[in-house]
Amino acid sequence: LAKTTQPISMDSYEGQEVNITCSHNNIATNDYITWYQQFPSQGPRFIIQGYKTKVTNEVASLFIPADRKSSTLSLPRVSLSDTAVYYCLVGDRGDYKLSFGAGTTVTVRA
Amino acid sequence: DTEVTQTPKHLVMGMTNKKSLKCEQHMGHRAMYWYKQKAKKPPELMFVYSYEKLSINESVPSRFSPECPNSSLLNLHLHALQPEDSALYLCASSQELGGSYPYNEQFFGPGTRLTVL
Numbered sequence: 001l002a003k004t005t006q007p008i009s010m011d012s013y014e015g016q017e018v019n020i021t022c023s024h025n026n027i028a029t030n031d032y033i034t035w036y037q038q039f040p041s042q043g044p045r046f047i048i049q050g051y052k053t054k055v056t057n058e059v060a061s062l063f064i065p066a067d068r069k070s071s072t073l074s075l076p077r078v079s080l081s082d083t084a085v086y087y088c089l090v091g092d093r094g095d096y097k098l099s100f101g102a103g104t105t106v107t108v109r110a
Numbered sequence: 111d112t113e114v115t116q117t118p119k120h121l122v123m124g125m126t127n128k129k130s131l132k133c134e135q136h137m138g139h140r141a142m143y144w145y146k147q148k149a150k151k152p153p154e155l156m157f158v159y160s161y162e163k164l165s166i167n168e169s170v171p172s173r174f175s176p177e178c179p180n181s182s183l184l185n186l187h188l189h190a191l192q193p194e195d196s197a198l199y200l201c202a203s204s205q206e207l208g209g210s211y212p213y214n215e216q217f218f219g220p221g222t223r224l225t226v227l
Binding site (some may be wrong): 032 | 158160165175208210
């Protein structure tokens with residue numbers, strides 16, 4: 001499983017865009033990049049998954065450069081309720097195993 | 111219904127007790143998982159069931175015993191636990207084991223907060 005590196009924490013204010021970059025230098029050809037969100041005392045929740053270029057859904061966007069050695073999760077116009085831990089995971093289609101890294105604690109202030 | 115339910119929400123047990131955690135999903139998912147999460151740490155995989163058969167045991171001590179009575183239900187039987195086993199126990203399910211989105215998207219329950227005295 002490819003190792004991921006994310007910032008430990010990030011602070012933001014309501015209405016701002018938050019970008020979290022994850023490094024995964026040894027990503028394999030078949031690996032996908034997946035992001036989960038976890039609120040305190042809750043289970044993680046799937047946000048987005050991508051392989052290359054850009055993926056967007058109603059919650060976030062995921063930007064993956066051509067070399068795929070990093071990826072950036074973009075949360076548009078955050079609110080207080082977006083305060084959570086965000087995990088970047090890398091694994092191939094056969095990976096049943098979600099290996100969570102340390103995650104990034106995002107704190108949104110009013 | 112995209113919900114995974116877990117009971118109880120909280121559990122306090124002594125080291126000699128036997129207790130069980132329950133997890134249920136009605137999404138027709140064929141893969142179910144148990145994770146353990148210590149405070150301020152990421153979740154760690156314990157067990158994986160696929161089509162009601164135990165597929166993966168991540169070298170978990172035998173005092174934790176999983177059971178999958180049917181495709182919707184997953185139990186974790188606890189016996190002779192240690193105080194260091196105190197943690198949040200998370201259950202998750204996915205359409206299939208592995209594959210790509212959406213089949214591999216894992217849906218997590220809220221967890222059971224376990225305290226071992």
